[in-house]
Amino acid sequence: MGSDDRACTGHGRGHLRARPRFRRFARGARGGTRDLSASADNRHRGGHATAQSGVEPGGCAGTSGRWRPRDMVTEFQPEGACVAASVRGAERRTTKGVRVTDSIASALIQGSQNRSGNDPIFSLNAEAASRSAAGESILNATLGVLMNDAGKLAVMPSVSEALQRVPLERAAAYSPIAGAAGFLSATISDLFDDGPLAAQSISAATPGGTGAIHHAVVNFLEPGQSALTSSYYWGPYGVITGHSGRGVDTFHMFGEDGRLDLDAMAIGIDRHIDQQGRALLLLNFPCHNPTGYSLDESEWVGVAEVIRMAGERAPVATVLDCAYLRFQDPESDHWLHAIETMLESGTVLVAWTASKTFAQYGARIGALIAMHRDADERVRLTNALSYSCRATWSNCNHLGQLAIAELLTDPDLKGRADSERDGLIEMLRGRVAVFNEGAAAAGLDLPRYEGGFFVAVFTPDGEETAEAMRAEGVYVVPMEGAVRVALCATPEAQVPRIVEALRIGVAAAAS
Numbered sequence: 001m002g003s004d005d006r007a008c009t010g011h012g013r014g015h016l017r018a019r020p021r022f023r024r025f026a027r028g029a030r031g032g033t034r035d036l037s038a039s040a041d042n043r044h045r046g047g048h049a050t051a052q053s054g055v056e057p058g059g060c061a062g063t064s065g066r067w068r069p070r071d072m073v074t075e076f077q078p079e080g081a082c083v084a085a086s087v088r089g090a091e092r093r094t095t096k097g098v099r100v101t102d103s104i105a106s107a108l109i110q111g112s113q114n115r116s117g118n119d120p121i122f123s124l125n126a127e128a129a130s131r132s133a134a135g136e137s138i139l140n141a142t143l144g145v146l147m148n149d150a151g152k153l154a155v156m157p158s159v160s161e162a163l164q165r166v167p168l169e170r171a172a173a174y175s176p177i178a179g180a181a182g183f184l185s186a187t188i189s190d191l192f193d194d195g196p197l198a199a200q201s202i203s204a205a206t207p208g209g210t211g212a213i214h215h216a217v218v219n220f221l222e223p224g225q226s227a228l229t230s231s232y233y234w235g236p237y238g239v240i241t242g243h244s245g246r247g248v249d250t251f252h253m254f255g256e257d258g259r260l261d262l263d264a265m266a267i268g269i270d271r272h273i274d275q276q277g278r279a280l281l282l283l284n285f286p287c288h289n290p291t292g293y294s295l296d297e298s299e300w301v302g303v304a305e306v307i308r309m310a311g312e313r314a315p316v317a318t319v320l321d322c323a324y325l326r327f328q329d330p331e332s333d334h335w336l337h338a339i340e341t342m343l344e345s346g347t348v349l350v351a352w353t354a355s356k357t358f359a360q361y362g363a364r365i366g367a368l369i370a371m372h373r374d375a376d377e378r379v380r381l382t383n384a385l386s387y388s389c390r391a392t393w394s395n396c397n398h399l400g401q402l403a404i405a406e407l408l409t410d411p412d413l414k415g416r417a418d419s420e421r422d423g424l425i426e427m428l429r430g431r432v433a434v435f436n437e438g439a440a441a442a443g444l445d446l447p448r449y450e451g452g453f454f455v456a457v458f459t460p461d462g463e464e465t466a467e468a469m470r471a472e473g474v475y476v477v478p479m480e481g482a483v484r485v486a487l488c489a490t491p492e493a494q495v496p497r498i499v500e501a502l503r504i505g506v507a508a509a510a511s
Helices: 120-133 157-165 167-174 181-192 208-220 234-245 262-276 295-312 335-344 375-391 400-407 409-440 464-472 492-510
Strands: 087-093 099-105 203-206 226-230 248-252 279-283 318-322 346-353 365-371 454-458 478-481 484-485
Touching: 120 478, 157 400, 157 409, 167 400, 181 203, 181 346, 181 365, 181 484, 203 208, 203 375, 208 234, 208 279, 208 318, 208 346, 208 365, 208 375, 226 234, 234 248, 234 346, 248 262, 262 279, 262 295, 279 295, 295 318, 295 335, 318 335, 365 375, 400 409, 409 454, 409 492, 464 478, 464 484, 464 492, 484 492
Parallel strands: 226 248, 226 279, 279 318, 318 346
Antiparallel strands: 087 099, 203 365, 346 365, 454 484, 478 484
16 A cells, blocks of 8 residues: 655754554445455644655655654754654764764665565454463454454365375475466366366466465556455555555445446446556455445345446456355356356456465465457466466466366365365354344444344444454554454354443444
């Protein structure tokens, strides 16, 4: 996202004082545009915030009382003077007694100076873990990992067996650049079996779904252009696009009826086509992160028609981020029919990941599956994605690819993996049912929630709500106008506690 504020400010009579960096989440109405993980700009006491481009490194903001980043140099300066974050001054005297300053400048490019080295969600998780280790009763609903009802990471024994089956010499060898052939074909079959969509698909291995999003961004947007997504979205979209010289733009997610705002999406796509000559749409359905929302049949039909019509005007690529696909209603295949409509005039990309499907978050195994009706275009897609693989991570985790391929194709392993996953899904559905009942009784405002790792609860102020909940020992992730609750990490017996903390937190924000 945007770079941190790099200005520095004089305070009082010739004194420069370092202030701690802090994070705030802006207040906003339902459907606001703040992402999950971008920190707020450092702000003047008077309320002014630096724009995303910020003050140029080495510039001085005067004496306005701006908070100073904690990693800047703290030293006395004459009144009105300014010390840049990239320079550390060391005074010395020459043999003639003339005072000079030796400065060692940072070799980092301007855009990399003063970046945050951590993700806010992981920072909240660390704080919760620290309080728990100190003996407090803490309920941590921040991270998107599935925990069992004993509070331990849920794992699948079949996955461990598949990893152990891979011969060491095969695991140690380089993977082909675009990925192991058996893995690539297995990911396509996992989505489409041997149907007509499979014949129109190619695949490239990526380090998780994050790598898949990266490949979509750098291959379907020129530098300086932006992807389009809903106003509530997974924070790393902004980091991935920003780091690659692109951006992210949003459309209002929910209409007055609480459903996906198709008109806003259509307007956003048209705006991108008019401004950029193309559009890249990021849709995180089903089981949207962070809201938990899944599209119904009529919404998928509407989305597909909007994309089909836009594709007749200009090149349009649509990414379906399917990280939580296996946690939706198993009878819901409306998205497959929607893809067929989208392909009438454009390219469809699916970000596939083993992280959630096989509870293997650390293995970093994923794929970007690209679909197009034209065979020559599929060749170009294959070459483009393979080139990007070589230009970034070169080769993905070979052990993980080989093991996941076995889990997707070996009848015995696949059957056991499916059964184990079904057990995890039922466990999560139990939590969802308890949460929905409790949330309704408490009068909480939330989107339609039928399953998935997360749910959002709307509130007048996400930061104030999260702060009040932390006072109750409950950790959630603040957003603009909402908080994200990771039911995936919440034992069923603890769901009533989280509902009560949400009630207290929303009331605190409303007072």
